[in-house]
Amino acid sequence: MKDPIRIITEVNRLINRRGNLNSHNKDGVDIFSKDWDYLILLDACRYDAFSEHVDLPGELESQTSKGSSSVEFIHGNFADRELHDVVYVTANPWFERLVDSINASVHGHIYCDFEPDNVTSAVLDAAEEYPNKRILVHYMQPHFPYLRADADKFHTGGDLQTTFRETDVTRSEMWDAYLDNLDLVTGEVTRLFKELQGRFVVSADHGELFGEREAPIPNRRYGHPRGIYVDKLVKVPWLTYESGSRRRIVAEPPVETESVADSRVTEDLRDLGYVA
Template structure:
């Protein structure tokens, strides 16, 4: 049975508050959501794939570009991530300009970022929601938490991920663009299986989650991920109480590998990453 399109559900607008948990896996959400919320859960298909098979430019950027390809009138975005911003931060996402899509953006990432953690803490998102609720009481909200995406809060900033928000002229930016270009060129003429082997070889540099797994073990990595998800759900509970008469949905932009098939993170064109929760709060 094919999964329903998340994009279609989003644009049908049968919600007033849409909460996005970045990199939230369906199975992990399914396992613990009942400790915090009640409602109806189903699995849907996210449009988080791009055409770079060797080295992805990042799932959130692709998801935003593919999902919000037309104006969302009357929607305010409460953003914990600089990928959605109103202050002209260069996200190198040429086909997605957040200010052209949404009525307004609350840049929580701008004033709520915790340098010591390398992320926007989930409690700061609730502050942004309160601002949006007071300022835009008649508009719908999309609320984007960074968690359960790393860095993992339980580590207290010991493992700060490179966010991907690098200048195209920097050393990291040049390397990133080079990988994308190489991936597209190789994919155009190599047989599929050979290309997959090369993809795995060129992407073998340890990712933050992989480093954590090597230092603490896969089980502890998954525990850190679960704790990040729980930290977000605690704050989601508070948001739900703020809107007792509104239709609220919780979803995600993409999934996350935590060592399955030897993969970590989400820079892979694997169907598993497109399977995300769609939870209608009751």
Template sequence: MVKEINQLEKLTKQEWDYLLVLDACRYDYFKKLYKDFFKEGKLEKVNSPASETSEWAKKAFSGCFNDIVYLSANPRINSKVEVKGFKANKHFHKVIDIWNHGWNQKLGTVHPKTVNESLKRAILAWNNSKKFIAHYIQPHEPYIEVEKTGDKSVGVASLLPRKFRMSIGRTIRDYLSPNIYNLVSNTFGLDYSSSLRLKDAKEKGTDFLKTCYVKNLKIALAELTKLLNESSEKIVITADHGEYLGECNKYGHPPGEESPHVREVPWFESFN
């Protein structure tokens, strides 16, 4: 019987210089694709302690890590506020909010290229005196190479030009909390992002959804390849959790899930 590897044990040892976290990256999909992008390295399957980001962060980084700079494209890990009991500033030397300054309004997310650029600047700023964690959004939705089709606006909003509604969406996003913004934008068709979301992709069927997920993962891996090719440091690629893609008629990564689909993630050590 193969022994299950706990991701927490790997994280605690900190046997890496740069830890690259792919949000919602499943082990099985990473295994199918990684050899197309990385020439050398060792891949292991590890078990994440959680099925969503906030829960993962609390369990993975419960201590104080003054030797780590955390660059986050995911607003659930940020320097500004506590999210579900995790206040990142208390746990790391520095938290850099890429989700704040690097957000691409058209895509509705942070492109992995932007994370790479921020990481390179941080490495120069600290002159390699710290370890770095870079948290990428992909393969998590939205699916940035799959544009939305159709117009789901309703009521009065449906009478307004889509370009005008998108402009309103850009404005209110800066003033509303994410939950309220999502409610308003979904109700009145104010979403300005051109990228497809999970709720729309799953309506087209699981095969289509999986294709979208793979495209997002390939975009991230292509950018990570560039980073690995430019560095001689020890780099590890992993994920915070996985993702349901229609298995058992489930989607996304609800908190408290135990299924391998949301708990089994890659641990890839690059041999540079």
């Protein structure tokens, strides 16, 4: 029998997406229309968690995301676009899975393991290799899995909703582990601020629910279901910080990038709690 909570989510999604006529949140910001040299995405980072917990230099505002999930965010920002002034350094497998079907292209695309220090190293290399491109950075944290939490306690092979339903983990424990993941990744952001120059923006693709209610049917959920456009999921941080000289951006045809096996993408999606 299907989980009734997930059934209600599907109804909410149909309402919010107008019967699936929309692939994403039409009210969200176009990230590529904004002024930045480095846009750093923290996956599943809520605005309230960032504003109350993160201590980074810069000016903090909020924006509305084009999605309550990475899939919607990618559809909304990348589909049918030639973004040839952008190099995308990402640990998020969804772009790799979707790029051909959404008719998107970037100048360069670098796919990383999801440990945050690996992403940072790839960004520093990309900044040197592509001095006249905008660098879009996509860390997987604070998204589940929680890297410094008890793996046996948290990791069920499913998403946050499954973890909360099938384990004795409390909301408080889950929230603390999420904030610890946020600490981990903002340490890497600090490193980028110190080692690179230009105009930085730190934001998120979407937020996360920890038992808050969906809308319009007030269904309590964990995670980030698609098509649920409540504040905890689509209100994201937008921190602007500028240091040193700006990059001089030039659009050029895409370079050839290393292909990634579909089996690896599928495995990475499973490790992140998705059924791929």
